[in-house]
Amino acid sequence: MNENINPSAPLKPMEITSPRTAEHPSPTKTNEDGCCDVKPATPAARAGQNEENEKTSYLPTIISLVILVAGILLDYFKVDWFNGYVRLAAYSIAYFLVGGKVLLHAAKNIANGSVFNEFLLMGIATLGAFYIGEYAEGVTVMLFYVIGEHFQELAVMRSRRSIKALIDNRPEIIDLVRNGQITSISPQHVKIGDIIQVKPGEKVALDGDLLVERSSFNTAALTGESKPDTKLKGEKVLAGMINLDQVIQLKVTSAYEDSALSKILQLVEQASSRKAKTQQFITRFAKIYTPVVVFLAIALTIAPYFLVDNYVFNEWLYRALIFLVISCPCALVISIPLGYFGGIGAASKNGILFKGSNYLDLMTKIDTVVMDKTGTLTEGVFEVQEIKVTGLEQTEFLALTAALESKSTHPIALAVVAYAGNSYKQKNVANVEEVSGHGLKGMVDDKLLLAGNGKLLKKFQVSYPAEIDSIVETIVLVAINGNYAGYITIADKIKEDAKAAVQQLHQLGIQSIVMLSGDKDSIVQKVAKSLQIDQAFGGLLPEDKVNKVEALKQKGKTVAFVGDGINDAPVLSLADVGLAMGGLGSDAAIETADVIIQNDQPSKIGTAIKIGKSTNWVVWQNISLAFGVKAIVLALGAFGVASMWEAVFADVGVAFLAILNAIRIQRMKF
Incomplete structure (x- = not known):
């Protein structure tokens, strides 16, 4: 040779x-x-x-x-x-x-x-x-x-x-x-900060923020996914993507x-x-x-x-x-x-990127797959699920609530504002106060609004139906002028292929699939049940996840951990094989994980095992x-x-x- x-x-x-x-x-x-x-x-x-x-x-x-x-x-x-x-x-x-x-x-x-x-x-x-x-x-x-x-x-x-x-x-x-x-x-x-122009059909040469309102991109070279990805103004466009729609401009970030x-x-x-x-x-x-x-x-x-x-x-x-x-x-x-x-x-x-051929071998020995919830099995983006109103038109209720929430950068507030569209923009908002750990208080069109959790309404002595406390999803309770007016439930959307991914792992002979999350346990258990995951634990800190994985390894299990590669860096390092979801643009994922799944699809976990x-x-x-x-x-x-x-x-x-x-x-x- x-x-x-x-x-x-x-x-x-x-x-x-x-x-x-x-x-x-x-x-x-x-x-x-x-x-x-x-x-x-x-x-x-x-x-x-x-x-x-x-x-x-x-x-x-x-x-x-x-x-x-x-x-x-x-x-x-x-x-x-x-x-x-x-x-x-x-x-x-x-x-x-x-x-x-x-x-x-x-x-x-x-x-x-x-x-x-x-x-x-x-x-x-x-x-x-x-x-x-x-x-x-x-x-x-x-x-x-x-x-x-x-x-x-x-x-x-x-x-x-x-x-x-x-x-x-x-x-x-x-x-x-x-x-x-x-x-x-x-x-x-x-240089970083320069503006570059990309014509339709051209491949993007550098990472940058999109300066036009929107454009679609072919991301197959990066993610293996042929479905076009639409980016909005201000969102990051990565080198290797192909511009599909129109002449665009990017502000270079790398x-x-x-x-x-x-x-x-x-x-x-x-x-x-x-x-x-x-x-x-x-x-x-x-x-x-x-x-x-x-x-x-x-x-x-x-x-x-x-x-x-x-x-x-x-x-x-x-x-x-x-x-x-x-x-x-x-x-x-x-x-x-x-x-x-x-x-x-x-x-x-x-x-899928393997950092070494040794991980191809290790993938064949995996018997336990442990997954994070947010960003791995779910989109990591909050969306409004349900609106219940008492004594008020729903459109007016939503506009008033969104107007108040527009003064916050919290992910839950952003979800409400995005759902409301432009309906709230004519509202007059004043004297907004954020009550730490509770929610928002402010004047909207001369009405006193409270928007937050049950603790906020109890703090201001506003009563609401007791059955609301049993709702699993994240909830925004709203009171107007001291009276309960309704609620909005918000949940993280489960990824389209998450359930199929779990089924595929079972078919491949994975003995146990475990979900670990920092989200509240009731939400974690609901997601686990809908996806038919074997075990789930919520309300965990990063060190709690490490302890769970260590316990599995002490039982002789060969563990693959799948996370977003940022908050889960310690447990990614501890697992026999660490798989990072959302590896694109994530330095922590690239540095810590052994395998990187580029397109955020949990079904690629099974694909990685098959390839191994x-x-x-x-x-x-x-x-x-x-x-x-x-x-x-x-x-x-x-x-x-x-x-x-x-x-x-x-x-x-x-x-x-x-x-x-x-x-x-x-x-x-x-």
Whole structure:
């Protein structure tokens, strides 16, 4: 396996760590002679150049293949002049065209103290074939080994390209609005507070606040969700979103390298650096496996001298060479990391970011899922549910209440105001007083209004129906001129896919689903019942959530905690796997969680588990395939039944099949 091809290595984060490189060039400038300076190569141009370099790197392999085929044909037809030194020279040229780098790698590794590796195995096996006069077989083994390397290199590069193309396709030039003039500029040179313009169909290059009244955006690159997302004036628009409706302007809130998209790219690029236990095992296994194989091959060559009659050195050496070729651990070394890389890529396509392949494995072991309520299973946005009025028109009641609540920034007050629309704006509001922990008091159209909880009305000695105290939802009681006038119930809306998400988790074999929330227990129990959650606890502080999760872990449970990644940072860190909802723009989520669900959909929890299980299944398929085929052909080779051709299949063929199986993960639908 080519050491330059390492699917476990993170992608080079040029766009992030070097924001002022030619990756995103500045607009063309004119020099003193009036000629245009040459612009730095664009990504597209460099991609084309890389493709040319790749094609050139295949040339020695193609020439070697042509010489090999020609040599085999000349041998088959027994052409007179093709013998002796001519034959040796032809096959030697074909061999060193493809095997030169492999032998060089083996020599460098030996010089660095790493003697036993796949390069040494291939070198001994193929040079041994030349020693016993099996030139064509020696070249064939090395040629197919290198062809296998080309395939695995292409597989890794294609996986990385597909992930990056999926996420990062930001424009290299954007429109900067300054003093009423529009200037084309690189997004790397834009400062926080600058105004940029984005046309319909263009991808947003930088995070910013929307300055027009409203616009819709395609957020698929960030969230995996194809449904358009409508943003209102003042709301944040993130880099990577595509503007759908009209020409818009944004006030930039993050530098290029600090945008949400850059953080996501960093996560994807660094994800494969955290190896799963299976990968770590294979790495350790290969270090023991390779020297054992070499010594067994030596024993297979020498031991029969003492055990069999008519011992022929070249015959047993040939069997030992077959043994070495079969034993090469390429299929394991490349296909397993590539399998995990494919899992990370599949997750990215579904709007899920794994910070390491080890978490793909952990997802398969989860038996308990603990979830926060607000922002995880619910929208985190309060909405008016019900209005009950006594002795007054509902529209007038709502307008009076909204007028008073418009003087507060409390989420409950904002929900009432949003529900009322413009009906309250003609009301005259004065002498507003906020009674801490109770509600609001003020004059609206010369009427004394109280709006708040039961404590507020009791404080001002206003009686109200006793049954109201049994209402589960958050409630706003209203009194006008000292008389009870009605109430408004407000609740956090449950997410559309929350119930389906809970059902899916049960179907996936999750033994227990627990909800923890700081909201009052009556509300928490109602939500849990509607979603069919196994256990629920309300009225919890962050430290209470930590204690609950610790108790579960002490019982031997493997726990995944799902939260918003801000208030739940301590328990996210404590869980075996921490999943953050709303990872976009949330520094706490990115820093604390192990897995980030980008589009806030709880159904993605089940998707993450499915991807983890599929990845694990494919990895173990590859391990079984590699060991199974190799064991069979090893036995056949030791008894002289298998030839070098079977050995080639057992090595390169199995590696190729394992690679195809690994990259299959990215094409699966979850």
